[in-house]
Amino acid sequence: MKDDVTSREERVENLKGMGCSRKRVEDARFTQGKGNYVDDIKLDGMLFGDFVRSPYAHARITSIDTEAALKVPGVLAVLTAADLEPLGLHWMPTLAGDKQMVLADGKVLFQGQEVAFVVAEDRYAAADGIELVEVEYEELPVIVDPFEALQSDVVLREDLVAEDGSLPDGAHGPRKHANHIFTWEAGDKAPTEEVIANAEVVAEESMYYHRTHPCPLETCGCVASMDKVNGKLTLWGTFQAPHAIRTIVSLISGLEEHNIRVISPDIGGGFGNKVGAYPGYVCSVVASIVTGKPVKWIEDRMDNLMTTAFARDYHMTGKISATPEGKITGLHCHVTADHGGFDACADPTKFPAGFMNICTGSYDIPTAYLEVDGVYTNKAPGGVSYRCSFRVTEAVYFIERMIEVLAIKLDMDAAELRRINFIKKEQFPYTAALGWEYDSGDYHTAWDKALKAVDYDGLRAEQAQRVADFKAGKTRKLMGIGLSFFTEIVGAGPVKNCDILGLGMFDSCEIRIHPTGSAIARLGTISQGQGHATTFAQILASEIGLPADSITIEEGDTDTAPYGLGTYGSRSTPVAGAATAMAGRKIRAKAQMIAAYLLEVHDDDVEFDVDRFVVKGAPERFKTMKDIAFAAYNQAIPGIEPGLEAVSYYDPPNMTYPFGAYVCVMDIDVDTGVPEIRRFYALDDCGTRINPMIIEGQVHGGLTEALAVALGQEIAYDDMGNCKTGTLMDFFLPTAWEVPNYETDYTVTPSPHHPIGAKGVGESPHVGGVPCFSNAVQDAFRPFGNTHTNMPHDHWRIWKTANGLGLHD
Amino acid sequence: MSKKQHYTLTVNGKEEEFLAEPRELLIYTLRERLNITGPHIGCETSHCGACTVTIDGKSVKACTMFVAQASGKDITTIEGIGGPDNLHPLQEAFKEHHGLQCGYCTPGMITRATKLLEEIPNPTEEEIRFGMAGNICRCTGYQNIVKSIQAAASEMNAAASGSEAVGDKTVEAAE
């Protein structure tokens, strides 16, 4: 009570709770080279495993000869599908209800596919062994185009065709063709078609959202260590969902789940790449069981780009109808989704196309219909959410392009078209035509703020002058103004409709308050750079009144952390953040009883104030949370158990719907196709802001990944299914030199159903950024007749657009 | 496999002697043989700079050098730049200005930045962006990395120019 010299403001400040730009607690170790990533793990006797991979995209395997490889000094074993088959591990289930070969079972379906696993004393011997495994292939016709796949007689997945030639249903219903995976629908087909058929204005466009890859700087990898004495398996790895991995390993290996400990150490970026389960994990586990020694597997960069976790690859066709005044009346979207050789998409089970049905965007569109066809091709499996929530990037790109295309059709300003179609503030909660209930939003305010900040009218005037100058031969540079207004759907999700492999997508937090007033909290999520150890402590600090600096946050060890579904799809703050707040409130509720006892008043007569409970009307009578923590452990309080701990499993009642308004100003050299980003303004509304510094950092990073995807980053194949972009020479990751400075801004519209009103932000800048960069490129050419051109807008494609519009004549 | 050879390196001031195959890449020598795991492996084709170390005064990507080439040389890694009791101003600045997220590129980034600030003690933003272009970061978008390096440069320049600068800094802090 002697600390009452500090003011209330100072007490708030001391907590470093929500809303302050607390410096990150993770950074001490990272800046000193003391992070602990999976490849830093070194165990006694540890072996190294690596794959023989297929050079062909589609081939039958006629023989595998491992004899020469086994003679390489240091090579201990070479696993093939034949070795895994007796264990039932030559195939594994995918997250999408399909199955995938762990090691090639008679054929390969994409270049780089895992054929054999060489286990050696070190990575050098493994590499030498790989060279000597002799595999004979019989090449088969290659299909890299999903439209061709749906017409072709070539069957990619014989395992999915019955002996009589009929097609058994897939995990998501009937299949139309041997290479067809599913058809998924949302909305009302007939009414939508009718609205569009009778509309006065209809704009149509086909667009291809190209295949790309999350490419975190650290590749995927693991160390499996089977302790045969105790029957326990420990698996360290780059897992964005460690608990789910434990359950999957248990289900497919037959090991009881309590005998499996999965640990995600520090992770060097994930962006969706590290959600799935990969053959490397399974083979490492098997190799450790076989050899009795720890086995490490680490992808190299080519393995990473060519085999694990592609993203996007959506061929989208849209129709959007409107009144002549620009009020949108209907939206129709068809997607042909290229899933590669296996359907290994990482989506909630009931959503084979993720949340693509958020594709009505931020607009009040009364009628809509979406249909997605998933297709097999001879490309790598994956279909992960690269810095987005389950296909939201595709959905937002689609609608933000359709809006632009409609604006062209209407000869209308695209900013104004957006404004007149936004869902109005008073319409929230708003149920969209494709089913989602948007929890909250104030789009007009955000849009007006953004347009004012960039002087939108001034930019348009400058652009008009530039067009005039260009036509007069005074310049060869065009100016594009990219607009994007996005609504995300994140925080998957309510257990009633969101699960992965039957595991409900709740998340969790367990808190233990120590007697001296510090604490540890463990969560079911895992940071890959988002700074959870910093921000979750801030949430707790505000909830329980202990300083964030006195709270340790721990994630990633399934033996100690409560079960959760992990970190991806911007779900950590919406779900685990909510669990944290709720667990904190349980602590507070018990603390209130303890405080009342200590202060000798009724429970209802004390109230929480920053870091203490005070007697109502007598603020000089109080017990700090520190006092209460000590009392919880040293006093026998009638009717109250000793200790101060709580756990919360939070099943969110709804998703959260962050939104934002972005503007990009770009100059484009018509002759070389080189774009130059002159300005980028990003307004994000992620609800309650926990740590503005970290939010800004997330926005900078997400925008940079958006820039990469929009302007050049792709996984490309030739007609033979050879991946053409397997190294960082060709796979575009921008450097500091190619990246602009970003201006960040915000509005705050708290989520009404989230305990602290937070919505998540990590993926917003990527989701909103891609269409913004793309729209800037396309807008530059709009005055010359461009309606749509596909990403990535690398130099040659921009040049091609200019060339096609006759700008080089 | 070829015959192992005898090699000597000085790493962070400490002399190391060992037998290794000449093809062993320096990054693995550091990480796996000497347990110096600060430098990381990102791309393996000398594009990303996560493995950056300083060798005889030059910024070098340790994934693109054989241990045989490195033998006899003086190597500094992030571990030799500063520790808990003597943080380098760049380490402080990266923490202060949120110049990192997942931390994977950070050791290479800071190691390269130490050399950049020797080359150009007071760099412009453009010089920083150009001078750091051999290091890829997937998380930060570079904006706060640039800010961190600028801040470290001012700090180091102020320290270098002695008491007068300390006075300036005081003024700055008071503002």
Add this chain to the structure above:
Amino acid sequence: MIPAAFEYYRPKDMAGVLSLLEEHGDDARVMAGGHSLIPMMKLRMAEVPHLIDLQDVGGMAEIVIEADSIRIGAMVTQADIIDHAGLSDAAPILREAALQIADPQVRYMGTVGGNVANGDPGNDMPGLMQCLDARFVVVGPDGEREIAAREFYEAAYMTARADEEVLTTVILPLPRGGYAYEKQKRKIGDYATAAAAVQIVAEGGVCTAASVAMTNLSDTPVWSEAAGAALVGTGVDDAAVKAAMAAMLDDIDPSEDNRGPVAFKKHVAGVILRRAIERAWSRA
């Protein structure tokens, strides 16, 4: 990415290098900075059973500026080129080009000798040296000989240097007049989509000499004699530039890759050349 095993040698002098080359023939390769060779070895696209590291061979790391020529040792790095004050005055195009090669770390290791000798059409120095009419000194069992840069490149990775020879020095006549090295690339660290080296001499508003070379637009660098000739005797007006562009386009033979198809590359080559000529002329 792990290279195949090899024997490693670090001879102290050129005699040691040459005897190893003689002994191992095709199976041996010399290496300077290694930043072209090592990635190829790691990807197992180059197999080098005997690797000869030149770092201890003295006398190849000097830049000597003489009255009418410049001698650059093969082991001089791109960073050395950038930092050498005398060279920046005497042949500023070298610094301008070197700054557009790769990134800072790679420029610390990458050497002029390695860049010109290995015959990678993506490298920038070969075209530049052709533009400057450099000669390459190679030493072999029969002693030294000089090969003109303009005659050195035969095909991708194929050069006039014999397997048992080592490129030791680049000699270039002191460049005269205005210069420019113009390069379009997708990002730092990329090879050129198209690059042009131009050196122009102006006397009284008339071009009296011009040299043009292009990079990564054929399987070798392309010195376009005709493009240079198209500028000589003109005031480097629009017609002359167009003539030079047309002449250059006749000499290049780009192929499609991830940077784009042939038509795009040709167009960009023209644009880049125009810009290089205009910048060089403005400095002439």
